[in-house]
Ligand SMILES: [Zn+2]
């Protein structure tokens with residue numbers, strides 16, 4: 001047997017797989033059921049990193065496994081190419097982003113080929129391809145025409161370094177997701193998509209999808225649904241004359257009798273409308289200015305900061321007990337969340353408690369507990385279902401009863417209404433940058449915002465050499481006169497184009513649909529094809545985008561379903577988040593990390609099969625793991641043994657001796673591929689090979705079944721051995737069925753005891769009776785050979801065979 005030359009063999013199969021008909025998805029396959037396997041497409045920054053290795057290989061293994069199981073598998077790949085990396089390269093090196101993206105895409109796809117990934121290469125595209133972004137623009141037009149996109153002055157997150165508006169999703173933790181710098185708040189003209197309106201539908205998507213509970217929880221928290229009461233409180237002057245009303249939203253209406261002040265967001269409209277009645281307007285304006293300098297994140301997260309500013313001369317009336325309480329501005333209340341005003345109950349909210357102490361405000365306890373040092377908060381009083389105090393006719397009731405009855409009273413008397421609130425906001429949908437989809441609308445002085453005619457799509461991104469926003473933070477497109485000035489499609493008069501571009505999440509919000517029909521010039525995809533491929537059966541990728549990309553995907557799919565161009569509301573049936581590869585400092589390994597090992601170097605040194613298996617053997621799909629070369633030799637040795645199986649192949653059939661081992665293997669790897677647990681699938685293959693090595697032979701049938709079992713993990717070497725031993729292509733095989741009857745060992749080992757002491761072990765067929773075992777024992781176990789009288793036999797099948805003499 002010649003040595004295994006992975007360089008030659010892997011190249012040979014990779015070349016062949018470029019055109020492998022078995023890896024092509026067939027629209028409307030007449031017999032096979034469909035399986036849509038989607039790997040989250042990579043950014044086309046051009047380098048293969050360890051994260052790609054960890055994420056792609058299990059997806060490839062599952063795709064290969066499903067093909068063996070008789071499915072018509074769609075396993076496509078493309079590139080997410082608008083946005084940051086191309087833009088930064090353009091600014092830094094003056095490169096043309098288009099060229100940068102093309103080069104990057106070629107590089108990453110070549111790397112994927114070197115891993116032996118079985119993508120359907122005929123369906124590839126990038127989000128910055130005009131044929132693709134034509135349809136991203138088309139979707140925006142539909143959103144606009146259906147009232148789901150609007151332009152408005154907005155209080156938005158802005159990164160001074162990137163000179164761009166960021167969504168809340170993109171500025172989590174108060175830091176710019178792109179450059180890591182602090183985000184500030186500014187007023188700008190912003191395109192918003194009405195994502196908030198879809199909150200309930202998104203929650204339904206989360207219920208429907210198969211996904212880890214912690215990921216679902218993160219999404220639900222992001223949407224932040226809360227049920228409570230919206231209470232209207234009259235606002236009065238010193239003399240009790242009603243001037244206005246303020247609405248507060250609370251999820252703790254049970255504490256309503258404990259209100260001792262009310263806090264408004266500094267941007268609340270009352271401040272302006274009642275400015276003549278506010279006695280300390282100078283102080284109020286100063287406080288407002290100070291607030292504007294803080295980011296939203298700082299405002300809600302600086303728990304220790306108890307800053308506030310009293311609105312002198314104004315009071316709120318609690319409609320339940322007619323109590324007159326002071327009004328304050330507090331920057332921890334946000335104008336865009338709920339009503340922009342909250343009731344304050346210092347006895348039962350720690351923040352209010354500290355604020356009240358600081359500003360010397362009355363504290364009224366309305367629920368039982370010790371408030372001498374701190375508030376008795378909801379978690380505590382609800383879990384104990386404590387008694388109500390100082391709450392008029394509700395005093396003495398338990399909290400849970402009171403909550404219901406107080407709500408009923410408020411609704412009945414018209415003091416307020418039951419209300420559901422969501423933390424998630426509408427999606428700010430524009431950036432002042434060059435490398436993105438241009439908006440297909442114009443501004444006309446006569447007609448307002450006018451959408452382009454659909455036949456004029458795509459609106460191409462114009463060429464330029466100047467990729468920097470201007471000092472005002474306007475997009476580079478605003479400097480291109482020939483682009484800016486155009487005619488209004490409605491009245492034919494002069495008009496200006498929108499010069500902002502769409503955010504980099506736009507193109508990834510619908511790409512799984514395009515794979516179903518990637519070259520269609522007349523629709524985003526043919527609806528019959530979309531119905532055939534349906535929802536993505538398994539979507540793999542990182543977990544870092546779970547509250548962004550995946551929520552945006554739910555949103556667009558719902559909208560596209562509602563206008564009849566998507567087949568269902570649920571884009572994905574199952575989402576699996578891959579763990580990270582960490583470097584030896586425990587940091588995420590990426591191309592920028594200092595300790596990073598280049599993924600391709602490992603492939604070049606050890607080959608794709610070894611690399612694929614080694615990285616999967618380090619940890620399960622969803623688990624993080626540390627990169628190490630330790631153990632890679634074990635994989636090399638294992639595949640060497642597999643190669644040498646060719647030397648010990650015997651006659652046909654499955655030997656009884658190996659039937660148990662083989663069926664155990666088939667059962668185990670089938671489950672593991674379905675669950676992307678490649679580490680335990682590898683263990684199962686190793687255990688099987690150990691059995692074979694001990695016996696020194698493998699039959700042809702056993703070898704064939706084993707190669708198919710291992711193929712999803714190590715496709716090159718198994719394809720090669722198959723071709724050499726059986727002729728033909730393993731890709732045409734079907735996965736071996738488990739013979740359940742063989743999952744029970746036919747031969748069992750019985751430890752034989754004499755007077756309770758172990759004297760030997762017998763190998764017998766599993767159906768052997770007690771008498772048969774005894775006669776075998778008499779002839780084979782030394783200690784029983786010369787015994788005349790046997791007093792008793794204690795036999796517990798599978799456990800004990802004890803002979804008392
Ligand atoms: Zn930034």
Ligand SMILES: [Zn+2]
Pocket residue numbers: 444445446447448450488489490491492493495
């Ligand atoms: Zn016009």
